[in-house]
Amino acid sequence: MKNEKKVHDLANSVAVSLRSELNIKGFVGSVIGVIIDRLNINLMFIHIDDSKAKGFSAEVRNYQHIYINKNDYIRTQVFTIAHEIYHLLDKEVYEESLSADERAADHFAACFLLPEDEVIDFYHYEKKRRTDLEILYMISDISYTPYETVYRRFKELSLATKIIDKELKKSKDIFKSSLDTEEVFVKIRNENFGESILDNTSWNKKNLVSLIS
Structure with a gap:
């Protein structure tokens, strides 16, 4: 430790x-x-x-x-x-x-x-009107960071993840071990909020270089 x-x-x-x-x-x-x-x-x-x-x-x-x-x-x-x-x-x-x-x-x-301060400030500001699951997807989109990384960051910073935990457990019970955690987050998002263009790998191959340059 x-x-x-x-x-x-x-x-x-x-x-x-x-x-x-x-x-x-x-x-x-x-x-x-x-x-x-x-x-x-x-x-x-x-x-x-x-x-x-x-x-x-x-x-x-x-x-x-x-x-x-x-x-x-x-x-x-x-x-x-x-x-x-x-x-x-x-x-x-x-x-x-x-x-x-x-x-x-x-x-x-x-x-x-x-960064710690940015995540905490954004989380608490949005928590007044959104769930922790919605905030996770928002931060992931803004930061271009994997869903699982944002989730772990929430845990490290002692931010509530009750709804995220519930959705992860429910989805993992359905998919068993066929998907890794990031893929499970993609499935949850698609079912609840619709697809993100950042999760579309065919679009990704054509546009990434211009997107991040």
Whole structure:
């Protein structure tokens, strides 16, 4: 538990530091391409057959590159870009183990895309008239962040998720283990609120580069 807290604390401090260094505020997923340019990182979208392979990063002759699976949802791609930024940052990294560094990169991405104050303020403002499930989808759309990431962020920040939990349990009982959590959130959304264009992978392949550049 202490090691996990150390991983999360480091990742959060790196995210806060980078946001301050770049002087950015609010949810930044929709402008991740601009951030990549400011960091002088080359971004490439490639076809990867393995659906579990989201992307990777590399530094070659002092040039930094991020490669993203073009078959993923836009939200997943944005999160993966943020995850890989962490790996490329010329800062202290958590090197106790590969898994710890991956968890740190995931937490950095969550903190970078979903800053604590922004999430809490937005949640409490909207909670006066909307359910926690509606707010989750709103924040996910605004931040271009995966539904599951927003859900975990709510849990980390001790924000109520009663309706989300109920819908997740009901849907997982129906679909059993055939869908991962992100896909379950997509199903819940489609059934209750209609489809989001950010979840349309065919649209995604044609428009992502111009959308986030």
